[in-house]
Amino acid sequence: MGEMSNRKSEALVKTEHLSVRFPLKRESPFSKRRYVNAVSDVSIEIFKGEAFALVGESGCGKTTLADATLGFAAPSAGEVFFNGEKLDIRNKKRLKQQRRSMQKIFQDPASSMNPRFTVARAVAEPLMIRRELGEKRILSKTAEAIESVGLSSGDLDRFVSEFSGGQQQRIAIARALVSGAEYIVCDEPVSALDVSVHAQILNLLMDIQKERGITYMFISHNLASVRKFADRLAIMYLGRIVEYGDAEKVFANPMHPYTRMLIDSVLSLDGGKTAINAPPEANEALQEEQGLYASNDGGCGFRRRCPIGRSECESIKCSLEKVESDHYTECPYAANR
């Protein structure tokens, strides 16, 4: 994917000040209902044909944001646009139409396909639900899809549960392809797999993208695979996008302290250089944050773990500011650290 073509093409998925929150259980019937802000005030654009990565630690709202773009999570504020058209969860009929060009590849392939299904049935299910094609067409399309992910059409009558994790993930990819999706959310597609097959699956996804011009939303907390895979990315922390833009630019010049921490903490094979920057009390801080997270008291969400935090961070109202073209960060002190 050339950088220039991205810039010119229009956004396939776009969110505008999107927030998603989930109600917490009330402590008593009289207390005010509290909410967890899983995603708050997120505005991103994913361009046609690019691989967009969403990076962040577990529980930061990555999956909720992705689900919102698929019409699974209802926004509490803001809007989601798909192909320039608003995604309205309440309009079930229209949503069904829009979802025809979306698919999701799940983290655990074993649970993303019914273990009682044969490979043929698992892959062909989207086509069978639509009931538009005849049996012969469905069968030929299924065989074509299963071969394009490197399995043989002889595997079609075996059960999904008979395959290894890597093969199951290939079947899941074939299933996403057969429906003709142009937008595929890959929710940590390799993290449940053996390390030895990570590269195979990632290469397969990239090859498919080259061939068919599919747009990916790639959810990950593994920066090594993101670096290999992504054209653009967003770094997420406690429901907010803290850094956003062109992947090469972000890796070359990480601005937000959290991004730097993430990049520094990537384990490398060069020995010695390996550094994990999170302070020893990080876990404690994290727990405090979970509480904070629900109350949404303003200020920078990252301040407790921030190496360059200062008193102003307690009350600051952050928003994404431009660093260079297609590179934005939330931290106003990042440049003059």
Added chain:
Amino acid sequence: MKLFQKSFGGIAGFIGRIWRHRQGRIGLILLIFLSLVAIFAPLIAPYDPYDVTQRADKGLAPSLEHPLGTSITTGQDVFSMLVYGTRVSLLVGLITGIAIALLGSVLGVAAGYLGGAVDMLLMRIVDVMIVIPTLPLTILITNVFGKSYVVIVLVFVLFGWTGLARTVRSLVLRLKNADYVKSAELAGAGRWYVMKTHILPAVSHLVIMSTALSCAGIMIAEAGLSFLGLGNPTAISWGKMLADAQSGGSMLFGQWWTIIAPGIGIFISVFAFMRLGLAIEGIVNPCMKGGSDAKRLLKHIRGRYLDEVLESMEDGAK
């Protein structure tokens, strides 16, 4: 298109697995034997116990003519009554069991998958039904609506579906958030499709197991009601045979055969269904901890099945 229809194991495969299970095989053989006896009762029984002209002297001891003697109140051939009684027991057990399975699984799936108000309503009904003492109410209802097996079956179904519905619901709650259900919804699947394709087949084994076990319980309950004189007075059933023996004073005159015969009938049929149910349980849920069969049986009889399932789920989570 065979590729798409091939299902995991299938019905034939499932019966094959029961057959390979030692206890399951005992249950299957006994059940087939009982069914054959019920179907061919007129051929097996030497007399027609419904025919008043074929009655002999009352209270005869076992002989070549009457292998299990004659009854003490009417002089009917006890062996023939035993054979004909299989029909009532099996029919009431199977019809009620299947009706409970259908009602319980449909309502359980509806409550679990649809959630919200439907779930709320159904589960509150279940809560109320569970605390109603069944036996006194059954006695009341049969007295009001007449002593017939139709009424008895209806009452059993009315009070029998609740436990199954609750168990099915808890399983569905786990299934409906499975990634493959989400994936199907993303591909445009509606509720009906998801229920039919992904949820019902996954709960079917649980339902089959529970049906086998509830059949056994119902056969005992039916015998109990007939013994209390609440069954159809003109039909010949094992419970009624016991009641007659009791009222005629069989024990007083030492005529043990009139009591042992229906007892063996009840024992064999309940034993068959229990073996079958426990075998299916072992196949469906191999990690179920349950101690000895006797302990598990007791739990089933006390209706503690749901607790057990939940416990084994929690252990799995640990």
